[in-house]
Every structure is written in structure tokens, then in C-alpha cells.
Amino acid sequence: MKEKDINIRIAKIRELTEQNSINRWELMRYYGSGITVTLESCFHARPARHCVSLTIAARYHYIRNQLRHNLLYYGIEVFFDIEPFNSLNSGENSEVTLPPRLMTIMYGVAVGALRGMLAQRVEHTQLRDYPLPLVNISELVSRHIYGTPVPEHAIPLIDYRYN
DSSP states (O other): OOGGGOEEEEEEEEEOTTTOEEOHHHHHHOOSOOEEEEEEEEEEEEGGGTEEEEEEEEEEEEEETTEEEEEEEEEEEEEEEEESGGGGOOOGGGOOOOOHHHHHHHHHHHHHHHHHHHHHHTTTSGGGGSOOOOOOHHHHHHHHHHSOOBGGGBEEEEEEEEO
């Protein structure tokens, strides 16, 4: 099947409220050193709903006393309705094979939504001056396809550093 024969639409975007957290204690102790931003993502097939969800999250942390301290974890899940769903070769454990062009579209939407929702959440904190950096979507797709998975089915995509 050709990629152009696939129809896709955004079905829903939701915050991962049970996992999202701002560590206010660490924000109080943060003294202005460099902040590192790490992105994580994973795709899940939802065959019953004929959709694929992309979970993407940003983790903000800094180094103090040679230890990494988390300031923020913020993630969202974006659901995409895909027709025909059978063309994606869904496997076991909610694994799905997506064409790179389709992944590029999905990542573009998810990163944009994450950027806006994250900016709204940190608006009244010290982190308002550290928006989600620009992301090279092609690199994200490449790292997802060729990278090595880490535990909990999350793929660390890229680290950014604010100095």
C-alpha cells in the first residue's frame, strides 16, 4: 500500500495528568545553572478504535552537587484515527509499523501540541523562560526507527541544554 493511500486525522489530545509533575521544591532550590530538556516518545496501536496514539513527554532537569534533579515532567498523548488501519501491520504488545512520512506528520502535530500545552502549564513558574526548544522532526523519526529502545517502551529522542 502506498503512503498516500492512508487517511489520518487527530481524534484527541490529552494530558498525562497522572504522570505530569512540577517539582516545586527543586524549583525553589534551582539557582540558575543550565537546564537540560529530554524528550521521550512511544507509539501504541489501538486496533479496537482503528487509531494509533503517540505519547510524547519532556523532562526538564539540572545538575546540582553532581546529581541530576528533575524540575518538570510533562507529557501528552495524541490519538490519530488512521484508515485503513490494517495497512499498518500491527504486531503484538501494541507495536505498529508506521511509514516514516506518516511518523513525521504525527511527530509534527505532537511536538506542536506539547509545546503549547507545556507553555501554558509553566506560565507562572521559573520555567516560563525555558520553552520547549525547536525540534528536528526528521531526527526524531530517524532515532525512533533506528534507535535502541530503553525500558518502559520509551525512546529517548534528544537532549537539549539551556546555558
